[in-house]
Amino acid sequence: MRIDVDALKCIGCMACEMACGYHRDDAFALLASCIVVYRARDKKDYFGVVIKEEESLTIARPEGLEIKRIGVTEESSDSGQKKEADASAKPMLLREPCDLCSGMKYGPMCVKICPVDAISLIEGGE
Amino acid sequence: MDYLSSNKILIVDLETGQISEDELDDELVSQKIGGVGITTSLYETYQDRDPIILGAGLLTGTLFPGSALGVISAKSPRTGHVTHSPFTLKAGMEFKYTGFDYVVIVGKSKKPVFLWLHDGVADIQDASEFWGTDVWNTTDSIRKSMGDDLIQTLVIGPAGERGSDLAQICVNYWASGDCWGFGKVFGEKNLKAVALRGMGLLEISDPEDFVDQCFEVFETIKGGAFAGKSGVEDILTAMGEKDAKEWIAPFVHRHSACYNTPYPTNTFIYLNENPKTLTEPTEQEPGFLINDVGALLTLKRAGLSAESACRVLKACAKYGIDPSAVAELSARSGQKDPDKIEQSFVDLKGTVSAPEGGKFSSWAPMQPLFADFDLSDESAYGDWWVRRQALAYLFGIHPIFANMAPELSEELMIEMFNKGTGLDLSQETLDQAIADVCL
Ligand code: SF4
Ligand code: SF4
Numbered sequence: 044m045r046i047d048v049d050a051l052k053c054i055g056c057m058a059c060e061m062a063c064g065y066h067r068d069d070a071f072a073l074l075a076s077c078i079v080v081y082r083a084r085d086k087k088d089y090f091g092v093v094i095k096e097e098e099s100l101t102i103a104r105p106e107g108l109e110i111k112r113i114g115v116t117e118e119s120s121d122s123g124q125k126k127e128a129d130a131s132a133k134p135m136l137l138r139e140p141c142d143l144c145s146g147m148k149y150g151p152m153c154v155k156i157c158p159v160d161a162i163s164l165i166e167g168g169e
Numbered sequence: 170m171d172y173l174s175s176n177k178i179l180i181v182d183l184e185t186g187q188i189s190e191d192e193l194d195d196e197l198v199s200q201k202i203g204g205v206g207i208t209t210s211l212y213e214t215y216q217d218r219d220p221i222i223l224g225a226g227l228l229t230g231t232l233f234p235g236s237a238l239g240v241i242s243a244k245s246p247r248t249g250h251v252t253h254s255p256f257t258l259k260a261g262m263e264f265k266y267t268g269f270d271y272v273v274i275v276g277k278s279k280k281p282v283f284l285w286l287h288d289g290v291a292d293i294q295d296a297s298e299f300w301g302t303d304v305w306n307t308t309d310s311i312r313k314s315m316g317d318d319l320i321q322t323l324v325i326g327p328a329g330e331r332g333s334d335l336a337q338i339c340v341n342y343w344a345s346g347d348c349w350g351f352g353k354v355f356g357e358k359n360l361k362a363v364a365l366r367g368m369g370l371l372e373i374s375d376p377e378d379f380v381d382q383c384f385e386v387f388e389t390i391k392g393g394a395f396a397g398k399s400g401v402e403d404i405l406t407a408m409g410e411k412d413a414k415e416w417i418a419p420f421v422h423r424h425s426a427c428y429n430t431p432y433p434t435n436t437f438i439y440l441n442e443n444p445k446t447l448t449e450p451t452e453q454e455p456g457f458l459i460n461d462v463g464a465l466l467t468l469k470r471a472g473l474s475a476e477s478a479c480r481v482l483k484a485c486a487k488y489g490i491d492p493s494a495v496a497e498l499s500a501r502s503g504q505k506d507p508d509k510i511e512q513s514f515v516d517l518k519g520t521v522s523a524p525e526g527g528k529f530s531s532w533a534p535m536q537p538l539f540a541d542f543d544l545s546d547e548s549a550y551g552d553w554w555v556r557r558q559a560l561a562y563l564f565g566i567h568p569i570f571a572n573m574a575p576e577l578s579e580e581l582m583i584e585m586f587n588k589g590t591g592l593d594l595s596q597e598t599l600d601q602a603i604a605d606v607c608l
C-alpha cells in the first residue's frame with residue numbers, strides 16, 4: 044500500500060503536512076513530516092505535494108505524478124529539462140520515509156485530514 | 170506557558186535597536202486566552218509608545234480546522250481607535266512557529282529596517298535597499314537575500330511609506346484584512362516589513378484528546394454547509410451576487426486555502442496566461458490571488474469587467490493600499506479604467522468612510538456564509554458577527570471560515586483550550602475575554 048495524491052484536487056492547505064508532523068513528534072511541528080506541500084512559487088499559483096518514501100520521492104504536480112528514485116536524476120520526457128523537487132522539498136531526503144502512520148490509531152493521518160479527498164491509500168509498493 | 174506556545178513575548182524598540190523578551194504568563198492566558206485578548210492587553214501596557222502588536226491565536230497553527238489566523242493590533246490612523254486586523258494565508262501559522270507568541274514593536278527607527286523573526290531569533294535588519302520598492306519586489310528581495318522562498322512577509326509598499334491613511338500591511342504579494350491603515354503605522358516607524366519563518370514545535374497538554382477532538386470536528390464540518398463550494402466567487406454568490414461565478418470564470422486558475430482551512434477562500438486568476446494551464450507558467454507574474462471579497466464585490470457592482478477588477482486589485486497589492494477603500498472611491502467617482510484608478514493612488518486621501526466592524530476587520534463579510542447559524546433574521550447579524558469575530562480572533566480561527574462553520578461553537582473552543590493548555594477556561598471567563606476585546 045502507498046499514498047497517492049491528486050494534486051489537481053489539492054487546495055494547498057498543509058493539513059496533511061501538520062498531521063504527518065504530529066505523527067512524528069507527538070506535538071505540532073513541520074520539520075519531520077514526510078508529506079510536504081511545495082508552495083514556494085506562490086506568485087505563479089503553482090503548488091503540489093511531495094511524499095518521501097523508502098526509495099523514492101513522489102511528486103504530485105498539477106500536471107501529473109512523477110516518481111523519482113532517490114539518488115537518480117532523470118530527464119523529464121516532456122521538456123528534456125532536469126526536473127527537481129521544489130526547494131522546500133530538498134530536506135525531504137533527510138527525513139524518515141512514509142510508514143503509513145504505523146502505530147497510530149487513526150490510520151494514515153494525511154488521508155483522514157485532507158478536506159478535499161486529494162490523498163488516498165492505494166495498492167502497490169514502490 | 171508550556172503548551173500551544175513558545176512561551177515568549179518579544180519587545181522590539183526600533184528607536185534604540187534594543188530587543189528584549191518576556192515569558193507568556195499562564196495567568197494572562199487563563200484570563201485573556203490568546204490572539205486579540207493578549208494583543209489588547211499588551212497594547213495597554215505599551216500604549217505610551219504607540220505600539221503595533223503582532224500575535225497568533227491560541228489554536229493557530231494546530232490541527233484544529235481553520236487555525237490560520239495571525240492578528241495585528243494598533244491604533245488605526247483611520248479611526249483613531251485601537252483595532253485589529255487578521256493576517257492569514259500561511260503567515261499566521263508561520264508566525265506561530267517563529268518562536269514568539271507575541272511581538273510588541275515600539276518607537277521609530279532612524280533608517281528603514283525590516284524585522285526578521287525565525288527560530289526564536291529576532292534581528293532588526295537594514296531595509297534601505299527595499300525602501301521605495303513595491304510590495305512584490307520587497308518580498309522577492311527579502312526571500313532572495315535570505316535564500317528561502319518560504320519566508321512569509323508582512324510588508325508595506327509606497328502607500329505606507331508616503332503616509333497614506335489607506336495604506337495596508339500586505340501578506341507576501343497579496344492583500345490582507347488590514348482595513349485600518351496599519352500600513353501607515355509601519356511606514357511611520359520606518360518599518361518596511363516583518364519577515365517570518367518558523368521551524369518551532371508546539372507541545373500539547375493532552376495530545377491524544379486534543380487531536381482526537383480535531384479529527385472529530387473535522388469529520389463533522391467536512392460535509393457541512395460549505396461542502397462543494399470554493400473560492401471568493403462562491404462566497405459572493407452566497408452574499409446574493411448570483412452571477413459572480415460566471416463573471417470571473419474565464420480567468421480562474423485554481424482555488425487555494427489558508428493554513429488548515431477546509432474551505433479555500435482564495436481564488437487565483439491568470440491575466441497573462443491561459444488559466445487552463447496546468448504546467449508551471451513561464452510568465453513570472455501571470456496573475457493575482459484574490460482574497461478580498463468586499464473589494465471584488467464593490468468593483469463588480471461599480472460595473473468593472475472581471476479583468477479590470479482583477480487588474481485594480483493587483484495594482485493595489487503592489488502599491489500596498491487597501492483594495493476595499495480603493496474600490497469604494499472608484500465606485501463613487503465612476504472611474505472604471507484600471508490604469509486611471511492606479512494613477513490615482515498617489516494622491517488618494519482618506520475621504521473614504523471609516524471601515525465598519527467596530528474593532529474587527531470588515532474583510533470578513535458581516536453575515537453567515539452558506540450556514541444559517543440559527544439567526545432569526547438579518548437584524549441579528551450585527552451582534553452575532555462581532556461575537557463570532559471576537560471568538561475567531563481570540564482562538565486563531567480564519568475569520569471568514571468562522572462565518573461558515575457553526576460547528577466551531579464556543580463550547581467546543583473552551584474544550585480545545587482546556588485540552589490544549591491544561592488550564593481551566595470557563596464560559597464566564599470567555600464571556601469576559603470577549604467583552605474586554607469588544608469594548
Ligand atoms: S501516511 Fe502517515 S507517515 Fe505517510 S505521509 Fe501520510 S501522515 Fe505521513
Ligand atoms: S491536506 Fe489535501 S488539500 Fe491540504 S495540502 Fe494536503 S493534499 Fe492538499
